[in-house]
Structures are given as structure tokens and as C-alpha cells.
Amino acid sequence: MKLYFGHPGDQPDYHAYEALQIFGGACGMPEFVPWQETMWLRAEEDVAEGAEGRADAEGTGAKGVREEIPVFSDSKDLERYIYILMRDITGYSSPWGCLTGVRPTKIVNQLLSEGLSRDEVMRELTGFYLASEQKASLALETALGQKPFLDMQAADPDRIGVYIGIPFCPSRCLYCSFTSNSIEKYKKSVDTYIDLLRAEMEATAEIIRDNALKVESVYIGGGTPTSLGEGQFSRFISEVVRIFIEPSEHLREFSVEAGRPDSITAVKLAAMKSAGVGRISINPQTMNDGTLRLIGRRHTAAQTVDAFDAARAAGFGNINTDIICGLPGEDMEMFSHTLDEIARLGPESVTVHTLSVKRAADLKRDERRNMLESSVVGNMVEAAAARLAARGMRPYYMYRQKNMLGNHENVAYCLPGYESPYNIHIMEEDQTILAAGAGGVSKFVAPGVIRRAFNVKSVEEYIARWQEMADRKRDLFSNT
Ligand code: SF4
Known part of the structure; x- marks a missing residue:
């Protein structure tokens, strides 16, 4: 079936596009026909090239029905109308219905x-x-x-989160669309990056002091922060402690994405422990070595187990792990194996992602993409939820992304009392976040107001323009 979507102007309405995207993975996007007087949708049964009745660009061919889309004052009504129209035409229903958006x-x-x-x-x-x-x-x-x-945030709106980005990883995962660069390739720039990041952190701390803000959480992410060398990492973490942790009287969370098990060493674990890091992530994504090779992670399932053992031995009692439903080539049996292994490791929280094939990710270009068209992804999502619930875990934050397999979601589950406040607030957008480092996004939140300041993503640009990033953050607090 061929779908055409006519719309006024050169671009479709944002909300109409969002509603159509629900069907993008299952049915493909319609062909857009710009500069129409009204918005409409037309479906054509597949016919041979040139055959009678083939739709023309204006959707006025002899076959197929053209549905006019009414004008709605509320964008939610427009999204719902288009969803129902598309559902009835294509026969595809999303588990989230016409709910668009990330949160x-x-x-x-x-x-x-x-x-x-x-x-x-x-x-x-x-x-x-x-x-x-x-x-x-x-x-x-x-x-x-x-x-x-x-409720706690509403009662004390001066609480904020601090995010610090280390945009380096041991290698790039096939599905990654984060700010991540090979640490090997950038090894000559890493010291300079860390120096300038320290300067941006100092400037951020000044903003915090000037506005009498209370740091509730400090979250070091990336990338993979632990991909830094041992000496670099220890120096960096002690700077974070000096700049943000020691002055804070309100800290509830100090988290580090240790991420890749192959980047974790006893020295880095000891540095984090003595710095007071309370929560770390060790992210296997899968416990199947063949899949790990396929997705370019360059570590083994055994290294995940070793990293866990080392973290427990170092005294970490709050470990998160990330896993992914729908990885290329994985079936239910392989996913169940990952769930079994994770249960043996016993993390305090597990974030269950559904694979999202984003534009920036190598996976989209890769021919292995077609291995992902798995009808079992919904069963994987359900199996993970059931297994984690049986361990006493409850969902505590969630988000959706574009192009997720089966239109599912990412959900973090944790044992009671192991919630990450940073993750909750960043998703609910009820707390100001100040971010330092390449790819960081700062967010000023006040009643009825959200303003964002974006740091540049590339390491080279960051090195050239870090001061501008610090100034952008300060500007968020003017006009208040
Ligand atoms: S570890 Fe994370 S940030 Fe690094 S390349 Fe893989 S997905 Fe991207």
C-alpha cells in the first residue's frame, strides 16, 4: 500500500508528523505532498508502475480514498485523529496508541x-x-x-542536578547515537578536554553559588567516564568532589556511568569509592558474547561478571545495569539467558531499553538492520518486566524515543529505595539541570518555564568554545 500525506506549506505540521511517525517502523512513512490547501491522507493499493488508477502526486488518482483531515485547535486531537485514520488503513496499532513524545x-x-x-x-x-x-x-x-x-522538588525548587559529560568510549557501539568518541583516537586531546571541563565546572559552580542553588545530584555520564586512564580518572573525580560534592549540603546522589565493563579497574573503583560515589552503572546490554561482538562493544559477558565482582569487593552496594530488548540476531532464548545472568549478578536497578535505530547510529546504515525486524521484542519487554517484578523491583522512570522497535519504551526498575533522583527529575523536567562538557544540555526550570542551553557536541569545538558554553548557562538565569 502506498500512502500520500498532503499538507499546506513546505513542511507537514509537527504534530501530524509525530502521529504519522508512530507507523514509520511498521508501515513506513507516507510520501509528503506539500503546498496543498488542506491536510489530507490518501492510501493507494499497490499497482504496477503506470497501471490505470495509480495515484498522482495530488492524491487525485482514480483509485483509493482521500481522507480530509479537519482543523483542530488542540494538537492532541489532531494526533488522535490521524492515529485512528492510519490504524484503520494499515491495521497496525501501537501499544502506546496515539501517545507521542518522550515522556x-x-x-x-x-x-x-x-x-x-x-x-x-x-x-x-x-x-x-x-x-x-x-x-x-x-x-x-x-x-x-x-x-x-x-513533591520534594516542588517544596524546594532551588534543588538542582549537575551533569558532567565525558564523551569518550573504548569503541563505538553499532547502535550508539550519543556523544561518544574513541578514546584511542582522541588520546592526545583528552588531557586538554579534562582541563577545560574543569574550567567549565568551576564556572558552573559559580552560577550555583550566585543563584543560591542546592545541588541534589551529581551525575557523571557520557560516553564512558571510566574510559579515561587511571591517573586521569582519579584526578578528574577528585576535581568533581572539590568543585561540587564538598560544598554541597543537600546532596542525595553521586552517580557515575561506569558503563563499559572493559573500562572498569580496581584503581578506578577505589577512586570512585573514596570520592563518595554512591551509585555506578555497569552496562552489559546483553550477556551473549556473539551479540556483543556484533554490536561492536569489544567486551565479553565474563568481563561484566568480573566488573560486578570487583565493584562489590570495592564496597559498591548500588549498581545499575542496562540491557536492550531487540538486539540484532537475538531471540527470546538469548534474551532469557541475559535475564538469568543479570538475576545472578543481582544489581539494585536494571534499565530495560528497547532498541531504537536512530539516524545517527551506524546500525541504520548497516545491512544487519533487517535482523532487527523481530516480532518477539514485545515478549522480551514483558519477560523483563515480569522477571524484575518477581525480584521486588518496581518501575521508577521511563521514556520513549523515536524509531523504537515495536513502539515500546525504556523503563528503569529498581528495588525500593534505590531510585536515582537525577533520572526521575530529568525525565519529568521539574528540576533545573546544569550540564558541563561536550554534548551536555542544561535546563532552567521554573513554574511554566523551561529554557535550555546546548553545549557543542564535538570535542574539537568544545576545546575551542568551552567559555561560550559556560556563558550560555549563565544566560539561562537572566530574565528571571
Ligand atoms: S558505551 Fe554507550 S556512549 Fe559509548 S559508544 Fe556504546 S552506546 Fe555509545
Whole structure:
């Protein structure tokens, strides 16, 4: 079937495009026909090239039905209308219905704050947004668990999070679209980067002092921060402690994405422990060595086990692991093996991602992409949720991305008391975040206001322009 979407102007309406994207993975995007008087959708059955009845660009061919799309004052109604139209034409339903956007729980938290009961929220999610019962329950359960964190922030809006980015990794994963560069390739620039990052951190601390902000969490991510050499890493972490941790009287979380197991050493673990890091991530993604090779991670499942053992021996009692549903070539049996191995390791939290094939990722270009068209991804998502629930874990934050297999989501599960406040607040957008380093995004949050400042992504640009990044952050606090 060939779909055409006509729209006024040279670009389709943002919300119409978002609704159409729900179907992008399963059915492909329609061909856009610009400069139309109205918005419309037309479906043509596949016919041989040149055959009678083939649709013309204006969608006025002899076959197929052209559906006019009414003008709506509320973008949610437009998205819902297009979703239903597309669902009825293609036969495809998304588990999240017509819910677009990254943060389903933000909608639930909004509905709860408007005084809706749990039943009413469920009805809104399943009745208006047409989400499945299962996804609606997941979003509601996650949002209810977040409430104490959101209430605490509302009561003390001067609390902020600090993010520090180290944009280097031992190698680039096939699916990665983060700010990440080979540490090997950049080894001559790493010391300079760390020096300038320290300067940006000092400038950030000045903004914190000048605005009497309270640092609640410090999160070091990337990239893979532990891809730095042992000496570099120890010096860097002690600078973070001096600049942010020691002056803070309100700190609840100090997290480091140790990420790649092959980057973790006893020296780096000891440096983090003596710095007071409370939570680290060791991210296997899968415990199948063949898949690890295929996705370019250059470490083995055994190295994940070793890294866990070393972290436990160093005294870490709060470890997160990330796993991915829908990795190329994986079936349910392989995914179950990963779940078994993770259960043996016993992390305090597990973030279950669904593979998202983003434009920036090598995977999209790769012919192995077609290995991903797996109908079992939904079963993987469900199996992970059931296994983690059986371990006493509950979902505590979640988000969605574009181009996720099966239109599922990423969900973090944790044992009670092991929630990462930073992760909750960044997803709910209820807390100011100040970010330092290449690829960092700072966010100024006040009632009814969210302003963002973007740091450049490339290491070379960052080295040339770090001062400008610091100035952008300071500007977020003017006009308040
Ligand atoms: S470890 Fe993470 S940041 Fe680094 S290349 Fe892999 S996915 Fe990207």
C-alpha cells in the first residue's frame, strides 16, 4: 500500500508528523505532498508502475480514498485523529496508541496533579490516547512511585542536578547515537578536554553559588567516564568532589556511568569509592558474547561478571545495569539467558531499553538492520518486566524515543529505595539541570518555564568554545 500525506506549506505540521511517525517502523512513512490547501491522507493499493488508477502526486488518482483531515485547535486531537485514520488503513496499532513524545509519565503526573483518580487516569490513557491496558498501568505505576520525589522538588525548587559529560568510549557501539568518541583516537586531546571541563565546572559552580542553588545530584555520564586512564580518572573525580560534592549540603546522589565493563579497574573503583560515589552503572546490554561482538562493544559477558565482582569487593552496594530488548540476531532464548545472568549478578536497578535505530547510529546504515525486524521484542519487554517484578523491583522512570522497535519504551526498575533522583527529575523536567562538557544540555526550570542551553557536541569545538558554553548557562538565569 502506498500512502500520500498532503499538507499546506513546505513542511507537514509537527504534530501530524509525530502521529504519522508512530507507523514509520511498521508501515513506513507516507510520501509528503506539500503546498496543498488542506491536510489530507490518501492510501493507494499497490499497482504496477503506470497501471490505470495509480495515484498522482495530488492524491487525485482514480483509485483509493482521500481522507480530509479537519482543523483542530488542540494538537492532541489532531494526533488522535490521524492515529485512528492510519490504524484503520494499515491495521497496525501501537501499544502506546496515539501517545507521542518522550515522556508518558509527564502526562500521567499532569493528570494526577489536576485531581484525576487512578481510574480516571487509566480511562484517559486507554480511552483518549488508546494505549493498551498494560502500557497505561506501567505509566501509572511509574508516576505514582515518582510522587514523593516530585513533591520534594516542588517544596524546594532551588534543588538542582549537575551533569558532567565525558564523551569518550573504548569503541563505538553499532547502535550508539550519543556523544561518544574513541578514546584511542582522541588520546592526545583528552588531557586538554579534562582541563577545560574543569574550567567549565568551576564556572558552573559559580552560577550555583550566585543563584543560591542546592545541588541534589551529581551525575557523571557520557560516553564512558571510566574510559579515561587511571591517573586521569582519579584526578578528574577528585576535581568533581572539590568543585561540587564538598560544598554541597543537600546532596542525595553521586552517580557515575561506569558503563563499559572493559573500562572498569580496581584503581578506578577505589577512586570512585573514596570520592563518595554512591551509585555506578555497569552496562552489559546483553550477556551473549556473539551479540556483543556484533554490536561492536569489544567486551565479553565474563568481563561484566568480573566488573560486578570487583565493584562489590570495592564496597559498591548500588549498581545499575542496562540491557536492550531487540538486539540484532537475538531471540527470546538469548534474551532469557541475559535475564538469568543479570538475576545472578543481582544489581539494585536494571534499565530495560528497547532498541531504537536512530539516524545517527551506524546500525541504520548497516545491512544487519533487517535482523532487527523481530516480532518477539514485545515478549522480551514483558519477560523483563515480569522477571524484575518477581525480584521486588518496581518501575521508577521511563521514556520513549523515536524509531523504537515495536513502539515500546525504556523503563528503569529498581528495588525500593534505590531510585536515582537525577533520572526521575530529568525525565519529568521539574528540576533545573546544569550540564558541563561536550554534548551536555542544561535546563532552567521554573513554574511554566523551561529554557535550555546546548553545549557543542564535538570535542574539537568544545576545546575551542568551552567559555561560550559556560556563558550560555549563565544566560539561562537572566530574565528571571
Ligand atoms: S558505551 Fe554507550 S556512549 Fe559509548 S559508544 Fe556504546 S552506546 Fe555509545
